[in-house]
Amino acid sequence: MSTVSPASAALIDELVAGNRILFHEKVVDGFGHISVRHDKDPTKFLLSRHRAPGLVTAEDLVTHDFDGNPLDNRDGSRLYGERFIHGEIYRARPEVMSVVHCHAPQLIPFGATRTALRPLYHMSGFLAEGVPIFEIREAAGMTDMLIRSSALGVALARSLGDKPMVLMRGHGATMVGVSIAQAVYRSIYAALNAALQMEAMRLGEPIYLEREEGRLAMLINDGAVDRAWALWRQEAMGK
Amino acid sequence: MSTVSPASAALIDELVAGNRILFHEKVVDGFGHISVRHDKDPTKFLLSRHRAPGLVTAEDLVTHDFDGNPLDNRDGSRLYGERFIHGEIYRARPEVMSVVHCHAPQLIPFGATRTALRPLYHMSGFLAEGVPIFEIREAAGMTDMLIRSSALGVALARSLGDKPMVLMRGHGATMVGVSIAQAVYRSIYAALNAALQMEAMRLGEPIYLEREEGRLAMLINDGAVDRAWALWRQEAMGK
Amino acid sequence: MSTVSPASAALIDELVAGNRILFHEKVVDGFGHISVRHDKDPTKFLLSRHRAPGLVTAEDLVTHDFDGNPLDNRDGSRLYGERFIHGEIYRARPEVMSVVHCHAPQLIPFGATRTALRPLYHMSGFLAEGVPIFEIREAAGMTDMLIRSSALGVALARSLGDKPMVLMRGHGATMVGVSIAQAVYRSIYAALNAALQMEAMRLGEPIYLEREEGRLAMLINDGAVDRAWALWRQEAMGK
Amino acid sequence: MSTVSPASAALIDELVAGNRILFHEKVVDGFGHISVRHDKDPTKFLLSRHRAPGLVTAEDLVTHDFDGNPLDNRDGSRLYGERFIHGEIYRARPEVMSVVHCHAPQLIPFGATRTALRPLYHMSGFLAEGVPIFEIREAAGMTDMLIRSSALGVALARSLGDKPMVLMRGHGATMVGVSIAQAVYRSIYAALNAALQMEAMRLGEPIYLEREEGRLAMLINDGAVDRAWALWRQEAMGK
Numbered sequence: 030m031s032t033v034s035p036a037s038a039a040l041i042d043e044l045v046a047g048n049r050i051l052f053h054e055k056v057v058d059g060f061g062h063i064s065v066r067h068d069k070d071p072t073k074f075l076l077s078r079h080r081a082p083g084l085v086t087a088e089d090l091v092t093h094d095f096d097g098n099p100l101d102n103r104d105g106s107r108l109y110g111e112r113f114i115h116g117e118i119y120r121a122r123p124e125v126m127s128v129v130h131c132h133a134p135q136l137i138p139f140g141a142t143r144t145a146l147r148p149l150y151h152m153s154g155f156l157a158e159g160v161p162i163f164e165i166r167e168a169a170g171m172t173d174m175l176i177r178s179s180a181l182g183v184a185l186a187r188s189l190g191d192k193p194m195v196l197m198r199g200h201g202a203t204m205v206g207v208s209i210a211q212a213v214y215r216s217i218y219a220a221l222n223a224a225l226q227m228e229a230m231r232l233g234e235p236i237y238l239e240r241e242e243g244r245l246a247m248l249i250n251d252g253a254v255d256r257a258w259a260l261w262r263q264e265a266m267g268k
Numbered sequence: 269m270s271t272v273s274p275a276s277a278a279l280i281d282e283l284v285a286g287n288r289i290l291f292h293e294k295v296v297d298g299f300g301h302i303s304v305r306h307d308k309d310p311t312k313f314l315l316s317r318h319r320a321p322g323l324v325t326a327e328d329l330v331t332h333d334f335d336g337n338p339l340d341n342r343d344g345s346r347l348y349g350e351r352f353i354h355g356e357i358y359r360a361r362p363e364v365m366s367v368v369h370c371h372a373p374q375l376i377p378f379g380a381t382r383t384a385l386r387p388l389y390h391m392s393g394f395l396a397e398g399v400p401i402f403e404i405r406e407a408a409g410m411t412d413m414l415i416r417s418s419a420l421g422v423a424l425a426r427s428l429g430d431k432p433m434v435l436m437r438g439h440g441a442t443m444v445g446v447s448i449a450q451a452v453y454r455s456i457y458a459a460l461n462a463a464l465q466m467e468a469m470r471l472g473e474p475i476y477l478e479r480e481e482g483r484l485a486m487l488i489n490d491g492a493v494d495r496a497w498a499l500w501r502q503e504a505m506g507k
Numbered sequence: 508m509s510t511v512s513p514a515s516a517a518l519i520d521e522l523v524a525g526n527r528i529l530f531h532e533k534v535v536d537g538f539g540h541i542s543v544r545h546d547k548d549p550t551k552f553l554l555s556r557h558r559a560p561g562l563v564t565a566e567d568l569v570t571h572d573f574d575g576n577p578l579d580n581r582d583g584s585r586l587y588g589e590r591f592i593h594g595e596i597y598r599a600r601p602e603v604m605s606v607v608h609c610h611a612p613q614l615i616p617f618g619a620t621r622t623a624l625r626p627l628y629h630m631s632g633f634l635a636e637g638v639p640i641f642e643i644r645e646a647a648g649m650t651d652m653l654i655r656s657s658a659l660g661v662a663l664a665r666s667l668g669d670k671p672m673v674l675m676r677g678h679g680a681t682m683v684g685v686s687i688a689q690a691v692y693r694s695i696y697a698a699l700n701a702a703l704q705m706e707a708m709r710l711g712e713p714i715y716l717e718r719e720e721g722r723l724a725m726l727i728n729d730g731a732v733d734r735a736w737a738l739w740r741q742e743a744m745g746k
Numbered sequence: 747m748s749t750v751s752p753a754s755a756a757l758i759d760e761l762v763a764g765n766r767i768l769f770h771e772k773v774v775d776g777f778g779h780i781s782v783r784h785d786k787d788p789t790k791f792l793l794s795r796h797r798a799p800g801l802v803t804a805e806d807l808v809t810h811d812f813d814g815n816p817l818d819n820r821d822g823s824r825l826y827g828e829r830f831i832h833g834e835i836y837r838a839r840p841e842v843m844s845v846v847h848c849h850a851p852q853l854i855p856f857g858a859t860r861t862a863l864r865p866l867y868h869m870s871g872f873l874a875e876g877v878p879i880f881e882i883r884e885a886a887g888m889t890d891m892l893i894r895s896s897a898l899g900v901a902l903a904r905s906l907g908d909k910p911m912v913l914m915r916g917h918g919a920t921m922v923g924v925s926i927a928q929a930v931y932r933s934i935y936a937a938l939n940a941a942l943q944m945e946a947m948r949l950g951e952p953i954y955l956e957r958e959e960g961r962l963a964m965l966i967n968d969g970a971v972d973r974a975w976a977l978w979r980q981e982a983m984g985k
Contacts, residue, residue, distance in 0.1 A: 174955070174963050476677075715916075
């Protein structure tokens, strides 16, 4: 067991809130997870042990290295099988501070039909950056669909590239952000945009945001995430 | 800081309720806002500072002039970037007493596909007046989609014209009313009608309300909004 | 003011519960209503005054005659404008003991497109009896869509005929039952069937229940409504 | 009245939780039921008396034999008319420890249109085993659609065969599991997959999980059901 400085109380508090918010906003159900890069050591990240996000408390958080090894899992608790998603993305993307992995229902049809997820309105302007789709068959043939090794984590991180999110065919999606709040925001509005896009496509060919509109909307909205976070937190945690 | 008479307690109470109701009825989420024309000075309006509507209290309300300047924002709180929507509509429409701006999910597909929103039933008879669609590209080319200046507010108000609401492509919608209750009613039933219209269009060509049916239904329903308001208030605020 | 025997406490309690259940189960929102035939005088019925069903208490109930006149509205409270729906159906259908009028969202598209509502599963077997659609234009041309006179009530009751429910184009639906529980049951499952039928029709041509299957399912389910009522009541009223 | 050893307290507690969870997760409403094979006598099973699953307590559980006879129904309470579903499946499938029967709305359109329910993502990998559709007309012609005899129970069990679930045309579905948790998991994710599949089919031809992907995903997910169960239980029962 290596020695690792404890993360700041504020970061831990925010990660617990992120877990609860993702559940309350229906981005995750009993499955899915959110992590944050350690604020004292950028080569580590914090992630709950094997627990539904809606139940996560500060006591459940475990520090992991990029290979998915736990560093302070004193009681040997079971860990998330897919912790490699987080490790390999933090390794590949130094600017990323938080990673969400989810099976949000609205996103599954897009992965399964390879329909491009595109921004229907300013709230999801970040989608204008492009949304790749990860096909695990290309990386490993017939599998249980899960990212349970560093090798698959690397393949997923490569598919994600420099984008805000990646769809995973037959599985779900993974979003990244420069903060927990941004990763949560992107998860919520990617799912909402997916629902709206499915509706709009049945009415006719939608006018999507242009790349430039999406980029400008993303910049301005990133500066207002605190307004939504205060509400999400109140709704999910009562404080 | 100019001197401005305080609005009546009843008006403030109603505006707070309007904020909470719009959130509880899912017309707004962390974003969107509602204002009311000042009852002591018709050249001013009340609007919350930069806060999610579901969290707004009387202490958050700020008096603005039509140019979007705050008149009693004593602590220099951040304001809504889109307060110009409200100011320019109050300037252009003297009979309007309340304005709602929202991103109600059911309305986004109509803006994005330029599908006419039409009244499917008597509850949304006001839609028979016609629902224009504002295209910000015509006013300003590539933007962040937001109404963050008086010039864009003027363009939006012109698009709204003398109608009860305007759809905003890639953004949301703005509704007006002769009272807070009417603006809230129109927001709720415009969104509900949109959901029903999407369903109905898949079953076949709907029979919409005729202009005259819509007008007559609007008049009679406007006289019964108090019945719904009492319920909405109880549900959103417990009183 | 005529003298009218008070209805039994049990009937009043059940009617209040019916109001609350219809709201909790989203059959009604701020609008819509439910009545019951008076158990001491079959030429009268009980209906709330002008109040959202979700807020109705025993104190709100008013005894009406079939012409829609209130008999014990001591304080002259405002009444529902559409009380004539109830009066004329009780007059035309002696076996009917309860009437629900609603704008359940799932039913509106069927009225607006004249799509036949048909039973997709045993829970809504009563739909196999046939669901007429009332077109107010045939009765009265351009209107506010509402049944605000005995003449329109008569036209609606004629359209209903001997069926369990009638759709009203551009307005909503009206269901009847031999008890409050049956009328509530029919309201809930008519709306649910409508939602399922819209989904099923997009997958292909559904196999609907045959008339005989529907009739047999209706008979057996009518004997089990108490199981659902106990749950609905607990959910809506906590008792 | 035969003598029957009482089931273990843990099993009773889990079956009550299963009832409440199925209601909270909207797999059942006032109707539907879940049973468990008796842990002291594999020729018996536990099932609530005639009660909505959302209201079931330990006092409601009755031990039944495979013919549907109650063994400890001391007060002669009314039983579920469809208890034969459970008895005949336990008789035909010795490895099955729990059976769920439901009318989950998302599953009805698949039964009614004979659309194959197929796994869109790893959470519902068990669907790759194949989902038969039971047509009661083939077994018994015109009926009330219900499984109210051992003969119909046998026909249903034959249609189920060795699969995890069977759709019932015009009625609902029945799922089985090697534990209460697995049967509940399959019920929840079969319904969710159905909703997603309907959406995906409108976007284009979905890529479903291959048989092998489904099998591998099923195996790995079966080992993580406890993570979801802890959440479901907390949400449904507060403990």
